[in-house]
Amino acid sequence: MNKHPEKASKSPLRQRADEIKPYRCKNLIAVLENPKNIKNIGTVIRNVNALGVEKTYIVDSGKSLPDDWEEMRERKALSKTSVSAVKWSFVKRFDTTEACLKHLQKNRFVSVVTSPHIKGMRNEILHEADYTMPRLAVWFGNESRGISDEAVAASEFCVSIPMFGIIESLNLGTTTGIVLYEITKQRRAYQEAYKRANRK
Numbered sequence: 001m002n003k004h005p006e007k008a009s010k011s012p013l014r015q016r017a018d019e020i021k022p023y024r025c026k027n028l029i030a031v032l033e034n035p036k037n038i039k040n041i042g043t044v045i046r047n048v049n050a051l052g053v054e055k056t057y058i059v060d061s062g063k064s065l066p067d068d069w070e071e072m073r074e075r076k077a078l079s080k081t082s083v084s085a086v087k088w089s090f091v092k093r094f095d096t097t098e099a100c101l102k103h104l105q106k107n108r109f110v111s112v113v114t115s116p117h118i119k120g121m122r123n124e125i126l127h128e129a130d131y132t133m134p135r136l137a138v139w140f141g142n143e144s145r146g147i148s149d150e151a152v153a154a155s156e157f158c159v160s161i162p163m164f165g166i167i168e169s170l171n172l173g174t175t176t177g178i179v180l181y182e183i184t185k186q187r188r189a190y191q192e193a194y195k196r197a198n199r200k
């Protein structure tokens, strides 16, 4: 007899989605500020999905993306580079940095920005900072301009991955992978410890 009849009726993808649900990092958002390359957006969505980040927000001042999320899922370039992760991800777009910040502040999210440069009032090396605040939005800047002063001013601190080469910065896909790995690792450990404490 099948002990789990509900499993038999689910597709393997749906089963996998259910299995990984407890490991998702709740209240964690990756924010892309005016990314210009659609392939980079796809790579970031793949990273976000693979690492268990809850949502992606995109500031799209140039209005190059559709407002409607369903329509975004149909974009071939996005679907291809994200290896279809875009179908399983929540992505929301904003017209301006100000609108995105307002939305985050209204929902009591703390913002932190990322940059290869020293920015703002407080600067942290990636692996030395604590990312276990209840609601966190992590901002990544434009491929050439970097992060805006507006986002820096509204953020608690600025995170850097130490650089030891001639090159000034990492690309967006690589940065999101490294930064979100550290942050999701910390938040998952924290969520697990919290669950264990509540089980006692």
Ligand SMILES: C[S@@+](CC[C@H](N)C(=O)[O-])C[C@H]1O[C@@H](n2cnc3c(N)ncnc32)[C@H](O)[C@@H]1O
Pocket (backbone or CB within 6 Å): 114, 115, 116, 117, 139, 140, 141, 142, 143, 144, 145, 146, 147, 159, 160, 161, 162, 163, 168, 169, 170, 171, 172, 175
């Ligand atoms: C290609 S970089 C932008 C380079 C740009 N010339 C600048 O001044 O920031 C795109 C984004 O990746 C992130 N990034 C790149 N290298 C980083 C590093 N070493 N530490 C933290 N973030 C980094 C930042 O969010 C940056 O805005």
